[in-house]
Amino acid sequence: MKRAVIYFLLGLVFVYCLFPFLWTILTALKPQEEVFKLPIRYLPERISLENLKSVFYKRPFARYILNSLLVAGGATLFTLWAASLIAFHLRKMEIERSLKIQRWLLIMAIVPPALLVIPVFMAMKKLELVNHYLGLILPYVALNLPFAIWMLHAAFRQLPKELDEAAMLDGFSSLRILLGIILPLSRPALAVAAVLVFIFCWNEFILALTLMPSQMRYTVPVGIAMLSGTSVYEIPWGEINAAVALTTVPVILLMGLFQRWIMEGLTRGAVKG
Amino acid sequence: MMKGLGFLTFVCVLFLVFPIPVSSQVVLRMIGPEDLGGAWTEIVGRFHERNPEIRIRYIPGPWSTDQRQDMYIRSFMSGDPYELVYMDVIWTAKFAEKGWLLPLEEWFPPEKQEAFLPGDIEAGHYKGRFYRAPVRSDAGVLYYRKDLIPNPPRTWREFEEICRKYSNPPERYGIVFQGMQYEGLVCNYLEYLWGAGGSVLDEKGKVHLETQENIMALEFMKKIIDEDWAPKSVITFQEQHSLEFFEKGKALMMRNWPYAWKILNDSPLRGNIGMASFIRRPGKESASTLGGWGLGIARANKHPQAAGRFIEFVTSPEAQKILHFKRGAVPSRKSLFTDEEILKESPHYRDLYEVLSRARPRPVHPDYPRISSILQKHVSAVLVGIMSPEEASRGMSRSLGGLLKGRREGWLKRLTLDSDLHRTMKNTVLFTFLSVPSEFFLGLLMALFIHLPFRGRNFGRLTVLIPWALPTAVMAMTWQWMFNNPFGVINDVLMRAGFLRAPFDWLATPGGAMFAALFADIWKTTPFVIIILLAGLQSIPKELEESLSLDGAGPFKRFFHLTLPMLTPFIRVAVIFRMIHAAGIFDLIWVLTKGGPADSTRTLCLYLYDLAFRYDEIGYSLFLTFLFLAALILMSFAITRGLTLRYERIGR
Numbered sequence: 001m002k003r004a005v006i007y008f009l010l011g012l013v014f015v016y017c018l019f020p021f022l023w024t025i026l027t028a029l030k031p032q033e034e035v036f037k038l039p040i041r042y043l044p045e046r047i048s049l050e051n052l053k054s055v056f057y058k059r060p061f062a063r064y065i066l067n068s069l070l071v072a073g074g075a076t077l078f079t080l081w082a083a084s085l086i087a088f089h090l091r092k093m094e095i096e097r098s099l100k101i102q103r104w105l106l107i108m109a110i111v112p113p114a115l116l117v118i119p120v121f122m123a124m125k126k127l128e129l130v131n132h133y134l135g136l137i138l139p140y141v142a143l144n145l146p147f148a149i150w151m152l153h154a155a156f157r158q159l160p161k162e163l164d165e166a167a168m169l170d171g172f173s174s175l176r177i178l179l180g181i182i183l184p185l186s187r188p189a190l191a192v193a194a195v196l197v198f199i200f201c202w203n204e205f206i207l208a209l210t211l212m213p214s215q216m217r218y219t220v221p222v223g224i225a226m227l228s229g230t231s232v233y234e235i236p237w238g239e240i241n242a243a244v245a246l247t248t249v250p251v252i253l254l255m256g257l258f259q260r261w262i263m264e265g266l267t268r269g270a271v272k273g
Numbered sequence: 274m275m276k277g278l279g280f281l282t283f284v285c286v287l288f289l290v291f292p293i294p295v296s297s298q299v300v301l302r303m304i305g306p307e308d309l310g311g312a313w314t315e316i317v318g319r320f321h322e323r324n325p326e327i328r329i330r331y332i333p334g335p336w337s338t339d340q341r342q343d344m345y346i347r348s349f350m351s352g353d354p355y356e357l358v359y360m361d362v363i364w365t366a367k368f369a370e371k372g373w374l375l376p377l378e379e380w381f382p383p384e385k386q387e388a389f390l391p392g393d394i395e396a397g398h399y400k401g402r403f404y405r406a407p408v409r410s411d412a413g414v415l416y417y418r419k420d421l422i423p424n425p426p427r428t429w430r431e432f433e434e435i436c437r438k439y440s441n442p443p444e445r446y447g448i449v450f451q452g453m454q455y456e457g458l459v460c461n462y463l464e465y466l467w468g469a470g471g472s473v474l475d476e477k478g479k480v481h482l483e484t485q486e487n488i489m490a491l492e493f494m495k496k497i498i499d500e501d502w503a504p505k506s507v508i509t510f511q512e513q514h515s516l517e518f519f520e521k522g523k524a525l526m527m528r529n530w531p532y533a534w535k536i537l538n539d540s541p542l543r544g545n546i547g548m549a550s551f552i553r554r555p556g557k558e559s560a561s562t563l564g565g566w567g568l569g570i571a572r573a574n575k576h577p578q579a580a581g582r583f584i585e586f587v588t589s590p591e592a593q594k595i596l597h598f599k600r601g602a603v604p605s606r607k608s609l610f611t612d613e614e615i616l617k618e619s620p621h622y623r624d625l626y627e628v629l630s631r632a633r634p635r636p637v638h639p640d641y642p643r644i645s646s647i648l649q650k651h652v653s654a655v656l657v658g659i660m661s662p663e664e665a666s667r668g669m670s671r672s673l674g675g676l677l678k679g680r681r682e683g684w685l686k687r688l689t690l691d692s693d694l695h696r697t698m699k700n701t702v703l704f705t706f707l708s709v710p711s712e713f714f715l716g717l718l719m720a721l722f723i724h725l726p727f728r729g730r731n732f733g734r735l736t737v738l739i740p741w742a743l744p745t746a747v748m749a750m751t752w753q754w755m756f757n758n759p760f761g762v763i764n765d766v767l768m769r770a771g772f773l774r775a776p777f778d779w780l781a782t783p784g785g786a787m788f789a790a791l792f793a794d795i796w797k798t799t800p801f802v803i804i805i806l807l808a809g810l811q812s813i814p815k816e817l818e819e820s821l822s823l824d825g826a827g828p829f830k831r832f833f834h835l836t837l838p839m840l841t842p843f844i845r846v847a848v849i850f851r852m853i854h855a856a857g858i859f860d861l862i863w864v865l866t867k868g869g870p871a872d873s874t875r876t877l878c879l880y881l882y883d884l885a886f887r888y889d890e891i892g893y894s895l896f897l898t899f900l901f902l903a904a905l906i907l908m909s910f911a912i913t914r915g916l917t918l919r920y921e922r923i924g925r
Contacts, residue, residue: 006727013719017736020796021743023762024751040765059333110850111905112857114878115898118885121350130351203744205860210886213347214355215302215332221746225864226335226344236307237760240750248743255742259735266804 021248027241028052035238051242061243063216064223070133071208071219072201075140079197080190082141083148088178090149091156092164102153105146113143117210124211131214139207144197151196151265155189156182192265195258199251220247299327299576301583303357303568304334304341312599316592320583327579329357337867339456346886349373354571356580360405362396362565362634363456363641369399370639371889375570376402380581389588392563393605396634404569406588407605409596411564412632413464414625415549416519416527416537421445425526425549427559429468429493432552436502439525447502449515450528453870454653457511459645460562461528462652463635465490467560468553473636473644473673480677483670489554491655491662498656508656509781509870530564531625535601548624550631563632565605603629640676642887646693647672684896694897696872697880704787704876705855708794713848715795716802721836723803724810734807741800749864752793756780783873786866790874794861798854802847809843810836853905877901 027035031048034041055061090098120139121130129135159182167177183190208219218226224243227236255262308314308331317329334341338361345364348354349371358374368374381403386394393407417425422439426432436447451457466472471486497503503524510518512529519527520540527533528551537546553559568587570580586592590609596602597615603625609615610626636644651669654660660668675690688694723733740748755763756779767773779785813836821831859878862868868875881901884894 003727006725007729009722010727010729010733013722013733014736016796017740017800020748020751020755021739023755027754036760038759040760040762042762110853111902112854112859112878114857114859114882115902115905117882118891118895118898122891125350125352128352131353199742203742203747205744205746206863206882210347213344213351214353215304221744224750225746226340227750237754237757241754244747244751247747251742251744252739255739256735259731259738263731263734263738263804263807266808 021252024241024244024248027238028245030238032238035241051238052246055239055242055246058239059223059227060216061220061223061246064218064220065246067133067212067217068202068219068221071136071140072198074133074137075144075201076194076198078137078141079144079148080194083145083152083193084178084183084190086145087149087152087156088174088182090153091182098153102146102150105149109143109146113204114206116143117206120207121210129211131212131217133217136208136211136219139211140201140204143204144200147200148193148197151193152186152189155186155265159185188261189265192258192261195254195262196265199254202247202251299579300330301327301356301576301580302330302332303359304332304344304355305359306336306341307333310599310601312596312602315595315599316587319591319595320586323586324579324582327576327583329583339867343887346889349571349573350886352573354573356571356574356576357583358569358571359408360567360569362393362405362563362567363645365397365405365567365569366399366637366641367639367889368569369402369404373572374404375572375574375577376404377406377569377581377584378403380585381406388607389605390607390629390632392629392632392634393565393567396563396565396637397567399637405567406569406584407565407567408587408593409566409602410605410629410632411530411532411566411603412561412629413460413528413551413564414531414561414628415551416529416533417547417549418522418525418542418545419547420545421525425547426552427550428555429552430555433502435525436500440502442501442504444523446504446524448497448526448528449503449507449510449518449524451512451515452498452503452507452510452653452656454649454872455511455869456645456649458652459635459648460564462490462494462648463562463633464528464551464560465494467633468551468557469493470554470557473648474638478677480670480673482673483667487666487669488662491652491665494652495655495658495662508653509778531603532601534619534621548621548628550628559631561628561632563634565603567605638677640888643676644673647676684893687893693872693880694877697875697877700787700873700875701856701858701877704791704794704858704874705852708791708798708855709848709851711791711795712799712802712851713844716799716847717806717844719799720803720806720810724807737803738800740797741804743797745797745860746864748797749793749861752789753780753865756785756789780866781870783870786870786874790862790865793865794855794858797861798851802851805843805847805850806840809840813839849908853908856901856905 026042026044028051029047029049030044031046031050034045035051090101093101116139124130124135124139127135129138163181163185164177167181172180202219203221204219205221205225209222209225212218212222220243224240224247227240227243305313313331317331320329321327332355334344342361342364345355345358345360345368349368354373358368360368365374377397386403389407390410392412393410394403397403397405397407415425422435426435432447439445440447450461452461463473466487469486469490471484471490472481475481498505498507504518507515512533515527515529516533516536518524519529519533520537520542522542531548534546534548537543550559551561568584570577570584574580588605590604590606590612593602593604593606593609594612594615597604597609598618604610604615607626610622616622635641638644647669651660651665651672655662655665719737723730723737755761758764758776758778758781761779763779764773764776768776777785779789817835818831821835826834857878858876859882862874862876862879863882866874868879877897881894881898884890884897
């Protein structure tokens with residue numbers, strides 16, 4: 001009986017959390033005329049890839065994906081690279097001081113990007129980096145760095161300090177200790193941080209909208225948001241849903257693959273931080 | 274590992290120097306609406322044939338013209354603008370004032386300008402220079418049912434008589450128009466104002482609205498609704514709604530744009546539709562609001578000559594004919610109104626020419642967006658019944674006068690005067706205080722549930738996390754689709770379950786839109802609360818719980834005496850974190866409702882963004898951002914204090 005209740009609730013949670021996503025997939029697979037058919041049918045009568053195709057043929061969606069991959073990938077690499085160096089250094093400090101530093105970093109992380117966009121835009125314009133991949137990568141790194149440091153630091157601190165000391169006695173340099181010992185031992189944390197930072201960058205909207213205003217520089221979310229306005233004229237809902245499905249499926253796959261570690265990493269970060 | 278890092282660094286450096294690909298051909302870009310009918314494809318194709326060295330890239334943008342304007346503004350501000358500027362009449366003054374446009378006299382000297390409709394040419398001028406070559410013209414017209422009323426009304430009095438005699442609400446109303454609070458309402462209102470003999474600005478450019486004419490115009494508009502000559506729901510109508518209403522035969526007359534002609538003549542009403550100038554007060558002149566689109570050239574542009582050549586081609590009779598036949602666009606060249614080919618297909622162009630030659634542009638002013646927003650608010654307030662016509666005419670006159678006089682008060686003083694700021698702050702507070710508690714309780718329930726030991730718990734955790742990991746802006750499109758009327762699934766589900774009898778237009782009503790935004794936000798951010806609370810739950814030692822339950826404490830007692838106190842620091846973190854982010858919401862609302870309808874979901878961050886990127890007031894925007902940030906940073910200090918205390922307890 002109790003189990004039945006639990007699984008009923010689980011089913012409810014499942015429907016609640018996944019319904020929008022599933023609905024998008026279902027709409028994306030409907031042929032054009034069925035999307036706008038009343039009364040609504042929940043399952044497509046005929047599965048069609050027409051919408052998925054036209055996203056690529058009629059619009060530069062492949063280009064948007066490339067832009068997103070470049071920016072999110074580049075930002076992830078930069079972030080992890082910097083975060084592991086910083087976290088490694090924090091590990092050597094007294095705990096009080098490193099916490100103080102992290103607290104300051106955290107304050108930066110808390111500010112909603114919508115409040116940063118104007119100053120960042122002005123800075124990037126001065127640097128002539130508007131419409132340039134680097135102009136978006138740099139703010140992404142800045143936004144994600146505190147979080148990445150936080151997660152990596154939590155992982156690094158679990159390793160016994162004796163490890164470093166022993167390596168030091170063997171004549172290892174700091175960099176070699178980091179690269180040869182600490183990082184390989186914290187691989188799960190690295191992977192989780194990478195996945196999460198990548199997802200954050202892949203999802204980010206307002207900076208991408210503002211810092212890369214040229215259409216050939218749109219990232220996927222911006223490209224999708226621009227597919228329609230609030231006008232009542234005919235909106236290509238079939239294509240929009242196809243594009244949404246294409247953007248969200250990789251995220252869900254990543255989450256599924258790294259599920260265990262992500263949950264662990266997130267809750268550990270929260271407890272420890 | 275060393276090698277791996279070296280490679281990573283190499284890749285990073287590659288990104289640093291990643292070049293923007295350069296093409297050797299002259300490429301000119303423009304943004305327009307979706308190219309339905311293929312007119313632009315054909316025009317661009319023909320142009321390419323004759324000018325192989327130039328490539329035109331027509332970028333289909335969003336339908337919303339406001340959004341396309343924002344795209345242009347952002348691109349101007351970035352210093353790398355789209356070379357060809359395809360603009361609405363009302364954008365010209367602002368773009369020209371900012372120095373973003375190149376004057377066009379080189380390609381359109383005065384003698385060439387004479388070939389176009391005078392209103393279109395006038396609207397293309399700013400401070401004596403010509404910036405915008407008209408591509409298609411547009412003006413408000415009055416459609417009427419020839420089969421139901423003998424003659425179209427010319428004056429307000431005749432209009433009243435017809436409505437009294439022939440209308441029969443709710444089966445058949447007198448007129449439908451665009452009464453929603455948006456740009457279209459201004460177009461409608463101006464036609465009454467001009468028809469009464471009034472105007473927004475006098476000859477000297479001063480505000481001229483606290484007048485008898487303005488009051489009469491507003492009174493008459495209000496009367497149309499009060500007397501049931503127009504349906505009450507007209508205050509939610511845009512062009513498409515009015516057209517559908519009229520098409521169903523539910524109104525004798527309709528105020529709309531010429532594009533409706535073709536659609537009406539493909540409908541069962543074919544042959545019964547007439548077109549006339551808009552009504553006026555007896556003894557005054559009728560006037561229509563000028564619409565229409567034209568092309569200009571961005572000043573920061575390496576190839577003005579190529580752009581000029583393209584504009585010459587697009588405004589030529591050949592291209593305008595393509596636009597007419599493939600898209601139903603009204604030409605801006607006088608000669609085409611006597612063109613036989615066109616007249617054969619559209620005999621009504623003779624009447625239309627009359628209307629167009631009397632069309633008047635909206636106030637030509639760089640601050641037009643704000644002027645329009647003031648007019649919209651006041652006219653809408655009259656139609657809804659919140660303000661009397663006298664109050665509204667005084668109010669709009671004062672607000673406009675204040676805006677136009679010295680452009681700004683000091684920033685500090687503006688804090689108390691800025692009604693947009695107050696409105697958006699109110700919305701932000703409302704949104705924050707409705708969403709955060711709901712997220713918290715839902716999150717707490719789900720965290721407790723997911724924390725129970727059962728098979729499949731990991732699956733449950735993954736499920737719960739997913740909304741958080743999906744891109745907000747992208748999912749906002751899905752929500753827009755789900756809340757759509759009539760194709761949205763949410764209406765369908767509610768109706769099947771018996772909660773709703775008729776489909777509800779969620780995103781077009783203030784309350785509905787707010788609800789939709791809240792619902793989507795709660796869905797999206799509850800997982801964040803769950804993550805934090807789950808971390809808290811995991812930190813509670815199992816032994817404590819067991820010993821409590823051995824002592825005979827029931828689940829509720831255990832929850833209130835053990836779980837809740839232990840969770841408190843985590844709850845504090847989750848709630849404050851969420852409050853800051855709810856207060857700073859942008860993505861979801863920007864995509865889902867754009868702050869509409871009637872600013873009912875416009876939050877502070879949307880306003881700050883508009884201030885900087887639409888109203889061009891970066892300074893004031895940054896000032897407000899600074900105040901907002903300061904408030905938020907104070908809050909974050911509170912968070913991190915809580916965090917550190919917690920940490921120190923565990924860490925030691």
